Amino acid sequence: MDIKKGPQAFSRTEYLRRLAAAKSQMEQRDLDALVITEGANITYLSGYTARSPNDPKGMVVSAQQEEPTFILRKMDVPAALHQTFLERDKVVEYPEALMGDPGTNGYDALIDFLVDVGLANRGLGLELGSLSMRSAQKFMARLPQARIVDCTDVITWIRMVKSDPEISFMKEAAAISDAGVMRAAEVIRPGMREADAIAEILATLARGANGKPGTWTATPFLCSSPRTGTSHITWSEDVFHGDSQVNLEIAGVRHGYTAPISRTFSIGRASERLRRVHDAQLAGLEAALDTIRAGCTCSDVARAVHRTLEARGIKKESRCGYPVGIDWMERTASLKEGDMTVLKPNMTFHLHLGNWMIDEDFGYVISETFRVTESGVEVLTSAPRKIFELT
Amino acid sequence: MDIKKGPQAFSRTEYLRRLAAAKSQMEQRDLDALVITEGANITYLSGYTARSPNDPKGMVVSAQQEEPTFILRKMDVPAALHQTFLERDKVVEYPEALMGDPGTNGYDALIDFLVDVGLANRGLGLELGSLSMRSAQKFMARLPQARIVDCTDVITWIRMVKSDPEISFMKEAAAISDAGVMRAAEVIRPGMREADAIAEILATLARGANGKPGTWTATPFLCSSPRTGTSHITWSEDVFHGDSQVNLEIAGVRHGYTAPISRTFSIGRASERLRRVHDAQLAGLEAALDTIRAGCTCSDVARAVHRTLEARGIKKESRCGYPVGIDWMERTASLKEGDMTVLKPNMTFHLHLGNWMIDEDFGYVISETFRVTESGVEVLTSAPRKIFELT
Numbered sequence: 001m002d003i004k005k006g007p008q009a010f011s012r013t014e015y016l017r018r019l020a021a022a023k024s025q026m027e028q029r030d031l032d033a034l035v036i037t038e039g040a041n042i043t044y045l046s047g048y049t050a051r052s053p054n055d056p057k058g059m060v061v062s063a064q065q066e067e068p069t070f071i072l073r074k075m076d077v078p079a080a081l082h083q084t085f086l087e088r089d090k091v092v093e094y095p096e097a098l099m100g101d102p103g104t105n106g107y108d109a110l111i112d113f114l115v116d117v118g119l120a121n122r123g124l125g126l127e128l129g130s131l132s133m134r135s136a137q138k139f140m141a142r143l144p145q146a147r148i149v150d151c152t153d154v155i156t157w158i159r160m161v162k163s164d165p166e167i168s169f170m171k172e173a174a175a176i177s178d179a180g181v182m183r184a185a186e187v188i189r190p191g192m193r194e195a196d197a198i199a200e201i202l203a204t205l206a207r208g209a210n211g212k213p214g215t216w217t218a219t220p221f222l223c224s225s226p227r228t229g230t231s232h233i234t235w236s237e238d239v240f241h242g243d244s245q246v247n248l249e250i251a252g253v254r255h256g257y258t259a260p261i262s263r264t265f266s267i268g269r270a271s272e273r274l275r276r277v278h279d280a281q282l283a284g285l286e287a288a289l290d291t292i293r294a295g296c297t298c299s300d301v302a303r304a305v306h307r308t309l310e311a312r313g314i315k316k317e318s319r320c321g322y323p324v325g326i327d328w329m330e331r332t333a334s335l336k337e338g339d340m341t342v343l344k345p346n347m348t349f350h351l352h353l354g355n356w357m358i359d360e361d362f363g364y365v366i367s368e369t370f371r372v373t374e375s376g377v378e379v380l381t382s383a384p385r386k387i388f389e390l391t
Numbered sequence: 392m393d394i395k396k397g398p399q400a401f402s403r404t405e406y407l408r409r410l411a412a413a414k415s416q417m418e419q420r421d422l423d424a425l426v427i428t429e430g431a432n433i434t435y436l437s438g439y440t441a442r443s444p445n446d447p448k449g450m451v452v453s454a455q456q457e458e459p460t461f462i463l464r465k466m467d468v469p470a471a472l473h474q475t476f477l478e479r480d481k482v483v484e485y486p487e488a489l490m491g492d493p494g495t496n497g498y499d500a501l502i503d504f505l506v507d508v509g510l511a512n513r514g515l516g517l518e519l520g521s522l523s524m525r526s527a528q529k530f531m532a533r534l535p536q537a538r539i540v541d542c543t544d545v546i547t548w549i550r551m552v553k554s555d556p557e558i559s560f561m562k563e564a565a566a567i568s569d570a571g572v573m574r575a576a577e578v579i580r581p582g583m584r585e586a587d588a589i590a591e592i593l594a595t596l597a598r599g600a601n602g603k604p605g606t607w608t609a610t611p612f613l614c615s616s617p618r619t620g621t622s623h624i625t626w627s628e629d630v631f632h633g634d635s636q637v638n639l640e641i642a643g644v645r646h647g648y649t650a651p652i653s654r655t656f657s658i659g660r661a662s663e664r665l666r667r668v669h670d671a672q673l674a675g676l677e678a679a680l681d682t683i684r685a686g687c688t689c690s691d692v693a694r695a696v697h698r699t700l701e702a703r704g705i706k707k708e709s710r711c712g713y714p715v716g717i718d719w720m721e722r723t724a725s726l727k728e729g730d731m732t733v734l735k736p737n738m739t740f741h742l743h744l745g746n747w748m749i750d751e752d753f754g755y756v757i758s759e760t761f762r763v764t765e766s767g768v769e770v771l772t773s774a775p776r777k778i779f780e781l782t
Binding site: 001002003004006007049050051052054074075076077078079081082083095096097099100128129130131132133134135136137150152193194195196198199200202203204206207208213214215216217219221223226227229230231232233234235236237317318319322329331333334336339356357359360361362363 | 393394397441442445465466469470474486487488491519520522524525526527528584590593594598599604605606607612614620621622623625626627628708709710713724725747748750752754
């Protein structure tokens with residue numbers, strides 16, 4: 001029997017608005033079609049959130065068609081029919097025999113589709129920043145008459161300004177992130193394995209908050225003593241000690257929308273050094289929040305942070321944050337000096353005052369997810385901005 | 392203060408053995424260096440398991456040097472020093488200012504390194520199958536004198552045959568997978584949200600089994616009625632019903648090593664149709680296991696499956712499995728007809744008798760992770776091979 005459509009995260013009108021923005025970018029570049037292969041951009045344009053990152057799949061946005069066409073392996077077609085707003089004839093399968101074939105693969109099926117619908121000799125946008133060299137060469141070799149234009153991050157830039165329904169999901173995700181932080185504060189104690197704390201945190205991220213379950217659990221990062229100077233370690237096999245410091249970075253997720261938060265925990269009283277760093281980084285975070293409003297630049301925000309930290313004798317080398325949305329980071333602007341991207345209402349960022357380079361074996365984290373408003377900022381995450389001292 | 396080395400998952404001897412295998416492949420291709428950018432291959436050659444998938448990073452294996460050199464962003468250097476077997480001078484940082492820069496990025500730092508050590512006009516292997524078009528072009532433009540050879544999956548093929556210490560981790564991971572299945576059987580009940588079941592499963596995958604915690608939680612897939620015909624949906628916002636079927640695919644992870652398992656659950660008695668499909672797919676799985684031994688081919692295994700299923704009137708279009716190891720799937724062979732890869736002792740595979748294409752709204756899953764032995768097979772996962780009927 002045919003699979004039925006599942007509940008849709010967004011209305012058809014919302015998807016058509018996003019597609020209209022994509023088509024406007026295509027028109028500016030004189031393109032007849034845009035081939036979307038980046039997973040988060042496929043999610044954005046269709047609602048597809050199933051995960052099979054290794055399989056070729058792609059979406060063709062045609063200037064002539066209201067809906068895009070989604071080409072993917074046969075096994076994944078029912079999920080696409082169920083999850084996305086797309087009409088049945090806009091989901092096109094390629095045979096399972098192409099899986100694990102070193103020569104012909106799913107991109108050949110996508111190229112066949114482009115040929116079949118008369119796009120082989122037209123202006124085609126490709127996401128060359130994420131398409132592998134081999135795959136990109138396949139498009140070029142098989143479509144020699146096409147005028148291929150690199151459209152990496154064209155959709156990602158559109159994604160930067162959220163609609164109100166997207167902001168609602170970001171808020172729900174942020175509430176889940178807060179719940180994860182509060183759960184960490186409840187459970188972390190000396191003698192506990194890091195993995196057992198992560199178990200409780202992941203369970204909270206899945207259960208969600210306010211009756212809204214997490215729809216995914218993003219990678220948690222837990223870097224505890226003697227690893228507080230490291231970033232991006234997920235967790236270790238260690239147990240917490242009586243004087244452990246724990247740097248935690250987690251994110252709730254709702255329908256792809258991800259709202260990260262970081263907080264630092266201290267088992268027992270925080271050291272003088274940790275307090276001094278916390279006070280400085282918190283002041284930097286607040287200086288950033290005081291600066292943010294529609295019309296200011298990413299660079300302005302970073303400068304406010306650096307001025308504040310330098311006055312307190314602290315250097316922060318890494319950028320102060322980046323846009324967030326579907327699947328955590330959007331690869332567009334950065335909150336760093338020199339980035340002249342102008343903030344607009346409903347852009348969302350992960351403002352990260354983490355500092356891992358204070359010393360090789362000492363770092364600290366604090367971060368929030370915020371939304372730009374006309375007159376300022378709305379911080380979506382809301383766990384207390386303190387060192388969580390666990391006794 | 393300098394960060395200390397953490398406990399190492401493998402001995403230095405083990406890493407040098409892997410590097411010797413890499414250098415042997417380089418010699419066959421007359422290469423002076425191999426540039427590794429694929430995350431799982433970096434893990435394999437160094438022990439690095441921290442996660443920052445969006446940042447350029449790379450490892451240079453030089454024919455002239457015992458240890459490779461690992462080039463990554465400054466923020467991630469302490470984690471590399473802590474987690475890997477590499478000497479301090481083999482971990483090279485690039486400045487944080489390169490993050491989020493649309494022009495120059497971390498690959499420029501890697502190319503600078505190649506130039507500095509005199510490799511700019513030599514034979515260089517690159518992983519073009521995973522390097523993006525833009526990044527690959529950067530290497531080619533900046534190293535015009537180099538003889539660049541595509542070495543995609545060269546390391547992945549080496550990874551296919553595991554050492555005994557790797558098999559030990561696969562077994563520990565498999566025990567965690569089993570625990571996840573048994574936990575699912577305990578908690579799934581009518582009226583429960585799928586997210587609440589996932590919370591319990593993820594917590595189990597983190598806590599681990601036999602005193603060995605999970606060191607990561609791979610993507611779980613939970614496709615329940617009316618979505619049993621879909622694959623790769625993580626979970627939904629639904630609750631289970633009195634007659635729900637639940638297709639679950641999960642994997643425990645130990646130090647990157649991943650041992651997937653799939654089982655099907657039925658709330659209440661399984662339907663006749665589900666039983667019939669289960670019996671057939673189970674027979675197919677057992678026929679595969681009876682066939683597997685060192686010396687037979689992937690194709691032989693798939694043929695045994697298809698012959699068994701066809702005798703029972705069932706068609707399976709998707710391949711019957713793939714090699715597994717670090718980060719789940721290894722992109723090398725496939726258990727499918729026509730794949731003449733010869734099985735060797737200590738190759739590990741995910742044998743997947745899932746079948747999602749029986750009907751668009753009806754599918755079934757069962758799978759095991761196995762190791763090839765000289766005379767047969769050792770199945771690493773061990774949850775009962777049944778439909779879990781939950782009453």
